[in-house]
Amino acid sequence: MSPIRIFLATGAIAGVIFASSFASPAVVVRPVAADAYKIDAVHSSVVFKAKHQNVSWGFGRFNDISGTITYDEAKPESSKVDLTIKTESVDTANGKRDGHLKSPDFFDAKQFPTATFVSKSVKSKDKKLAVTGDLTIRGVTKSITIDVEVTGVAKDGQGGELAGFYTEFTIQRTDFGVNYGQGGIGTDVTLMIGIEAAK
Amino acid sequence: MPTIADLLLGILAPALVCGIVGVAVWSKPSKVASALTGLAVAAGIGIAYVAVSGAPVLPGANRRLAAIEWLPWIVAISWILATIADARSPLARRYALPLVLVSLVLGRSFANRMQPAIPWGELLTIGGPMLVAWWAAARLAERDDGPSLPAAWTVSVSAFSIAALLTHSAKVAQIAGGVAACLGALAVAGFARPSLSLASVPAAVVLAALASLTINATVFSDLPQSAALLVALSLVAPSFAKIGSETRTLPRVIVHMTFALVPALVALYFAYRAAPESYR
Numbered sequence: 001m002s003p004i005r006i007f008l009a010t011g012a013i014a015g016v017i018f019a020s021s022f023a024s025p026a027v028v029v030r031p032v033a034a035d036a037y038k039i040d041a042v043h044s045s046v047v048f049k050a051k052h053q054n055v056s057w058g059f060g061r062f063n064d065i066s067g068t069i070t071y072d073e074a075k076p077e078s079s080k081v082d083l084t085i086k087t088e089s090v091d092t093a094n095g096k097r098d099g100h101l102k103s104p105d106f107f108d109a110k111q112f113p114t115a116t117f118v119s120k121s122v123k124s125k126d127k128k129l130a131v132t133g134d135l136t137i138r139g140v141t142k143s144i145t146i147d148v149e150v151t152g153v154a155k156d157g158q159g160g161e162l163a164g165f166y167t168e169f170t171i172q173r174t175d176f177g178v179n180y181g182q183g184g185i186g187t188d189v190t191l192m193i194g195i196e197a198a199k
Numbered sequence: 200m201p202t203i204a205d206l207l208l209g210i211l212a213p214a215l216v217c218g219i220v221g222v223a224v225w226s227k228p229s230k231v232a233s234a235l236t237g238l239a240v241a242a243g244i245g246i247a248y249v250a251v252s253g254a255p256v257l258p259g260a261n262r263r264l265a266a267i268e269w270l271p272w273i274v275a276i277s278w279i280l281a282t283i284a285d286a287r288s289p290l291a292r293r294y295a296l297p298l299v300l301v302s303l304v305l306g307r308s309f310a311n312r313m314q315p316a317i318p319w320g321e322l323l324t325i326g327g328p329m330l331v332a333w334w335a336a337a338r339l340a341e342r343d344d345g346p347s348l349p350a351a352w353t354v355s356v357s358a359f360s361i362a363a364l365l366t367h368s369a370k371v372a373q374i375a376g377g378v379a380a381c382l383g384a385l386a387v388a389g390f391a392r393p394s395l396s397l398a399s400v401p402a403a404v405v406l407a408a409l410a411s412l413t414i415n416a417t418v419f420s421d422l423p424q425s426a427a428l429l430v431a432l433s434l435v436a437p438s439f440a441k442i443g444s445e446t447r448t449l450p451r452v453i454v455h456m457t458f459a460l461v462p463a464l465v466a467l468y469f470a471y472r473a474a475p476e477s478y479r
Contacts, residue, residue, distance in 0.1 A: 003290055006288070006295050010291075010294070010295035010299055013295075013299050013302075014298050014299045014302035014303075015302075017299065017302050017303045017306050020306060094478050096475060096477070099421075099475055100478070103368075103420055103421070104265070104267065104367070104370065104419050104420050105367055105368075105369060108419060110312075110418065111265055111266060111311045111312070111419055112265070134261075139262065139263035139264065139265060139311070140262060141260075141262070142261070177265070
């Protein structure tokens with residue numbers, strides 16, 4: 001094969017291999033309904049806990065969350081949730097531990113800057129909502145169903161409306177590829193999420 | 200702490216596979232020996248990966264792979280392309296193959312970082328030195344037969360493994376340990392089979408694995424780029440040792456290992472300085 005053909009073939013192969021990286025978009029833009037509530041990060045919290053050495057609970061939070069909620073009191077089954085959490089914002093009140101949590105040993109925040117929950121269906125269950133949706137952490141997406149309590153809906157006094165929601169659920173971190181330190185840090189992680197959203 | 204199973208599967212099994220094949224292919228023609236030795240190295244790295252991360256995963260609708268999860272696929276594709284290039288022509292082997300494999304490593308490793316904008320600056324900053332080091336290391340592998348180069352590269356990769364462990368990359372460190380085990384076994388096999396060579400296919404597989412592991416340790420974790428550059432220098436440092444082909448095997452091995460050790464130790468120092476303090 002002549003050097004020119006080798007050069008052209010090389011360029012073509014290298015280009016195809018490299019361009020295949022763009023085939024799977026890292027960011028998915030989801031449509032937002034015009035009457036959706038927008039999550040108020042200042043008045044919302046995402047807190048988690050996991051057992052340390054099977055002795056005590058260790059707590060942490062994510063400080064940067066965003067998203068939208070579509071909620072109709074009259075038709076709760078038409079509700080939708082789209083929550084995004086910035087993994088870089090993890091905060092356990094210890095900077096060195098936070099750095100480790102952001103590393104590839106845990107959240108791998110440089111590769112997976114967000115964790116997301118996107119609902120697929122909502123059912124009324126007793127006085128709560130059973131929300132089924134896709135939870136994505138570290139590039140792994142699992143379908144889960146969580147019980148969500150509607151903690152209140154009210155006017156905000158400025159012509160807008162506020163809605164509050166609370167949920168608490170437990171996941172296995174190993175299901176999402178977070179396998180580090182299973183001996184010392186529990187694999188059951190409980191998330192406690194309190195949301196205030198406004199429109 | 201690693202368990203006995205970790206050591207058996209992550210270190211001993213890769214070493215056994217590479218050592219046995221390294222000796223067994225002594226009577227084969229050089230291209231066949233190169234392909235088979237490369238396959239043994241690829242299999243050894245695959246075993247080390249499985250020991251750390253479980254079975255390789257395919258990307259899918261519910262699964263985006265992390266850069267480290269592309270490693271077994273990068274190693275497999277490298278072996279296939281290197282074997283083809285080796286059978287075609289020296290031009291394909293020396294120039295086309297490194298370009299294609301560096302593109303493969305960069306493209307897969309940065310697949311999660313291509314949006315919202317392609318990080319061209321970062322890709323060129325990493326890809327340029329990577330390509331230069333690759334060419335130099337591959338040329339060295341073509342010139343050096345016997346145990347000296349595998350022994351020297353065992354030193355380089357072992358230092359990289361320790362550096363990765365110091366900087367929050369436990370998974371990278373363990374897999375790199377498997378790569379070092381493969382190289383160490385080939386060094387031992389080289390004493391029994393002086394014609395053993397890393398040329399072409401084995402070198403391509405090792406370099407592809409190392410390139411992927413280096414990106415994981417530097418871009419996605421805390422290994423300083425200076426340490427990564429020094430590990431690359433350690434791989435090519437034996438080429439600065441001006442010793443004649445008539446030098447006996449053992450002194451040759453010692454000289455090459457010493458030349459590889461110096462930049463490797465400096466790399467370890469930089470990694471130690473950059474290591475995050477323990478919070479426990």
